[in-house]
Amino acid sequence: MISNETLRSYVQWEDGLISPHIFSSEDVWQLEQERVFGRSWLFLAHDSQIPRPGDFFSTYMGADPVMIVRQSDGSVAAFLNACRHRGMKVCRGDEGNSKAFTCTYHGWSYDTAGRLIGMPAADDTYGPDFDRSRWGLVPVNRLEHYQGFWFGSFDESIVDLETSLGPFKIHMDTFLDSMPGGVEFVGGTQRAKMSGNWKIAAEQFAGDSYHAFQSHVSDFTVSTPPELLDTRSFQGEHGFNGFHHFGTVQGHGAGFNDARSDQRYYAIGAGTDVVDRWQDRVEREVRERLGDEAADTYRGTILHGTLFPNLSFLGTPTALRVWHPRGPNEMEMYSWVYVDKDAPPEVKERMKWVAQQHFGPQGLAEQDDGENFAAIAGNLKRRGAQTHKIMLNYRMGLGDTNDTHEPATGGRHAGMNEMPQRLFYRRWLRMMTEDGTGEAA
Amino acid sequence: MTAMTPTTGPAALPASLFVDSAVRAEIEQFLYFEVELLDDRRFSEWLSLCADDIRYWMPMRRNRLTRDRDKENSGPDELSHLNETRQSLGWRVAQLESNMHWSEAPPSRTRHLVTNVRVAATETPDEYAVRSNFLCYRNRLEEDVDIWAGERGDVLRRVGVRQWQVVRRTILLDQSVVLSPNLSVLF
Ligand code: FES
Ligand SMILES: [Fe+2]
Numbered sequence: 001m002i003s004n005e006t007l008r009s010y011v012q013w014e015d016g017l018i019s020p021h022i023f024s025s026e027d028v029w030q031l032e033q034e035r036v037f038g039r040s041w042l043f044l045a046h047d048s049q050i051p052r053p054g055d056f057f058s059t060y061m062g063a064d065p066v067m068i069v070r071q072s073d074g075s076v077a078a079f080l081n082a083c084r085h086r087g088m089k090v091c092r093g094d095e096g097n098s099k100a101f102t103c104t105y106h107g108w109s110y111d112t113a114g115r116l117i118g119m120p121a122a123d124d125t126y127g128p129d130f131d132r133s134r135w136g137l138v139p140v141n142r143l144e145h146y147q148g149f150w151f152g153s154f155d156e157s158i159v160d161l162e163t164s165l166g167p168f169k170i171h172m173d174t175f176l177d178s179m180p181g182g183v184e185f186v187g188g189t190q191r192a193k194m195s196g197n198w199k200i201a202a203e204q205f206a207g208d209s210y211h212a213f214q215s216h217v218s219d220f221t222v223s224t225p226p227e228l229l230d231t232r233s234f235q236g237e238h239g240f241n242g243f244h245h246f247g248t249v250q251g252h253g254a255g256f257n258d259a260r261s262d263q264r265y266y267a268i269g270a271g272t273d274v275v276d277r278w279q280d281r282v283e284r285e286v287r288e289r290l291g292d293e294a295a296d297t298y299r300g301t302i303l304h305g306t307l308f309p310n311l312s313f314l315g316t317p318t319a320l321r322v323w324h325p326r327g328p329n330e331m332e333m334y335s336w337v338y339v340d341k342d343a344p345p346e347v348k349e350r351m352k353w354v355a356q357q358h359f360g361p362q363g364l365a366e367q368d369d370g371e372n373f374a375a376i377a378g379n380l381k382r383r384g385a386q387t388h389k390i391m392l393n394y395r396m397g398l399g400d401t402n403d404t405h406e407p408a409t410g411g412r413h414a415g416m417n418e419m420p421q422r423l424f425y426r427r428w429l430r431m432m433t434e435d436g437t438g439e440a441a
Numbered sequence: 442m443t444a445m446t447p448t449t450g451p452a453a454l455p456a457s458l459f460v461d462s463a464v465r466a467e468i469e470q471f472l473y474f475e476v477e478l479l480d481d482r483r484f485s486e487w488l489s490l491c492a493d494d495i496r497y498w499m500p501m502r503r504n505r506l507t508r509d510r511d512k513e514n515s516g517p518d519e520l521s522h523l524n525e526t527r528q529s530l531g532w533r534v535a536q537l538e539s540n541m542h543w544s545e546a547p548p549s550r551t552r553h554l555v556t557n558v559r560v561a562a563t564e565t566p567d568e569y570a571v572r573s574n575f576l577c578y579r580n581r582l583e584e585d586v587d588i589w590a591g592e593r594g595d596v597l598r599r600v601g602v603r604q605w606q607v608v609r610r611t612i613l614l615d616q617s618v619v620l621s622p623n624l625s626v627l628f
Contacts, residue, residue, distance in 0.1 A: 093506040094617065187519035188501055192619035218542040222535040332618065337520060352520070357529060362499075362522050362624040364536060370622035371544035374585070 002027040004433040011429040013422045014407070016395030020388050022425075023197035024380035028432075029328040036309055036431045037062025039155040041164055043311040043322055044068045044078055044140075046338075047148040048184035054097045054112055057189075059334065060324045061152060066140060067091050067101075068150060069112045076145075078152050079114045079137035090137065094189070101137075110137050147176040148183070167410075168252040171305060174294045175315050178282045181341035183318075186352050190335040192361040195381075196373030198310055198323040198331040199428070204369070205304045205312035205321075206253030207420030209243050210396070212303075212365075215372060219364040223357065244403075245417045246297070247410035251308030251427030253420025256297055256315070274350040278343060279316060306420075308427055317355035329377040335360050394418050394425070457561040460569065465560045468571055468597060471605045476553035476575075479627055484534040487627065491527055492598060492606040499523035499612040499628070514613065522614065522624060533627065544625040549581040551626055567599040568608065579626060587621035589614055593628065 002025070010019035010028075022028050045057040045068045053072040058081060060066060065081040083090045083103040090101040090110055100117065102109035109118040114137035119126065140152040144161040151161055158164070165172060176183050204211065247253040287295035306312045310323045318339060324332040337355040339348040358365040379387055397417030404411035410423050471490075478487040491497070499522040501515040515521055525533070536542045557574040572594050579587040596609035612628045 092504060094503045096506045096509050096512075098506060188503075188515045188521075190501060190520050190522065190619075191617065192621075192623075194622040196622075215543065218536045218539040221539060221541070222532045223529075335520075353524065356520065356524060357532075360520075360522070361619045361621070364532060367544045367623035367625045368542065371625075374622040378582075378585075 002031060007429060007432050011425050012391070013394070013426045013429065016393065016398045016418065016422055017391040018394050018425060019391055020380055022428075023200060023376070024328050024383070024388070026328055029325065031432060032325070033062045033064075036428060037064075037325070039153070039158065039431060039436075040309050041142075041144070041151040041153050041158065041161050042309075043307070044143075044150045044152050046150070046183075046185045046336075047145070049095065050076070052097065054099055055095075056091060056093070056098060056112075057095045058091055058093065059322070060332075061140065061154065063325055065089060066152070068140075068152070069114075071112055076143060076150055077113055078140035078143055078150075079110075080140070082138070083108055084116065084135045084137065114139060147172065149176070164250060165307070166248045166250040166252065168246075168248050168250065168254075168307065170294055171246065171252075171254050171297065172307075173290060174286055174297060175313065175318075176338075177290070178286050179340045179342045180285075180289070183338040184341045186337040186339060186348075188336075190360050191332060192335070192370070193326060193330065193332045194361075194370050194374055195329055195377040196331055196370075197328060197377065198325040199424075200373050200376055201323045201331060201333070201369070202306050202308075202310050202312060203421045203424050206251075206306035206308075206424045207245055207247065207255060207418055209245070209255040209303055210416050210418075211372075215368045216365045218368070219358060223364055243303075243414075243416055244297070245413045245415075245420050246305075247405075247413075247420035247423040249409050249423060249427065251424045252306060253410075253424060254305030255303045255420070257303065274347055275316070275354055278340075278347045278351075282340065306424070308424060314355075314359065317358055318351050319355045319359045321359075329381050331373075333361075394421050398422075455561075458559055460560050460562050464569070465558070467603065468560050468569060468605070469558050471597065472555050472558060472571070472573055475607075476555055480551050480553055482537075482548060484537045484627075488530060488534045490606055491530055492600075492608045493527050495525075495527050495530065495607055495609070497523060497525035497530060497607075497610045497612075499614060499624075502614065502617045504617055522619070523612070530627075537625075537627075542625070544623050547582065549579045549626065551580075552578045553628070554578075563596065565598075569597050569599075571595045571597050575628060577626060577628060579621075589616070589621070589626075589628070591615045591628070 010022050042061045044059055044066065049057050050068065050070040053070050056067050056069040058065065058067045066078055067081045068076060068078040071077055081089045081091055083105065085103065085108050086105055088103065088105055090103045100109050100111050107120040108116060111117045116132045116135045122130065140154060141156045142153040142158055144151055146161055162169065242257050243255060245253070245255050283295060304312065304314055312323065313320045319335065319337050321333050321335040324334065326332050337352050339351045357363065360366055361370060395418065397413065397419055400417065401407065403414050405413035405419055410419065413419055475487060475490055501520060501522055503513055505513050537545055540546050554576040555573050559572045561570045563570050572592060574592050577589045591612060591614040594611040595607055598606050598608045600606050
């Protein structure tokens, strides 16, 4: 097994140096399953995806298949999607509604609470003394929700969800609780499996506004009316200084625009005016309900963020994604679009359309992210000795204590800065090398 | 081998498939020409074959349990992979031609195969409902390979002598999880 000393040599976050081994090593990936994914709060589903009793949604926690199911009393339960007999999936639908889950191998069946309720010819095979109560589906030990978002953890002793959000809570509130009705998901989950380590995607959403100018230049150029290009494509009067970055010791991070600037909307192109007008209204609502601090970093200004370890979001366009690990060099994206429940139908439709134009495997922007993630994995897959000796440069803004940003504890930083990425790997290293969840500063 | 007694005989082909063979030939040539433009990277010319009122839609495919099998494809209120207008197709074409669209620069080598063309008349005299199967092979950079198979349901409109445009296109990609780093090709 990989030693703590080796892991520390791979992640020298204080100096902004990261080894490619953490993206390509099979050992690191395997340990990560237990130590990071086994001990984090992981996003499972939103309330609006499973409204009625029996509604289920299939997803993953790390590499483990799970399903989350609405119970008849309105509560929610989640289990490993693995039969206790030989281990195959008992639910082979991606989503839907069911009263029970019957395994197609030998027919063991489980109710929506995960209890083993049926076995073909049970008395003739296992005898009358068989104790079914011991052989239900393996439950996800802890389940909590925040603003309709259900998170699960296999770690019984994990701190409560709200504590684990830390100072990031204000960002969660400003994009999920902007309007009194909260948000709902547009139906459907867009899934894409691609080359690349999940951390490359998660860290990018945590703190990397920097890549947009190069990676997404073709999106800005083609989809933005020329008269808006200056103010809407990050090339306005504020330049890079219009950006702020926010990072926390929990490893969460976000990048956003100065709310006072006119650069706030990345959602560009035709039909965006409908969304813009709505976001203006949302901003007024946030200022009234949640106060000025929230309004200054409200959803319309947030470009990107990651809730450690693998839930990423965009404030505008309004999209969310989870990066499921599928091996050191492979990940699967689950992507959703969220809209304000209180928004009129035509606004919801435009929010959906604008989000889909830019994000998802077909998105004018995200197509090129997929290319970059795959290209990084492409270089590492060959396992070159020299390539793996590179210590990657995560040093942007190192030593800079501008704004409220402290190198070790995070905070807010004006301008471009890789502080959120350094804090993401700080948390990751703590979880990989220490007992517990690495929450403490 | 056991003797089989056919109880129903072969299914009758729908009468709607028997359009004039000259029309069918013209439509087949149009479909081949269209993908030739894509594979030759003549994207702007391809765009000129899309009607101003085109709807270009690729729903998602999902694994559903038996009772809601009819929801295998995502509906109009749900997310889709593509939901394009002529304007947004124009953005995609401009992006492909920008030389700064890194998932297609350096350009991919694509080969679109179009088969199983079925043509049916519609109530509008110059519009035909056309279904075809496709296989698109993409090879890029050194060894990156993607293969997409699926079906397209089109409405094609005759707009002049040997001139056609795509008015509707629904693309059913035969994947529930997109198995490529992106969908940067047109179908
Ligand atoms: S594997 Fe599920 S019943 Fe045997
Ligand atoms: Fe990006």
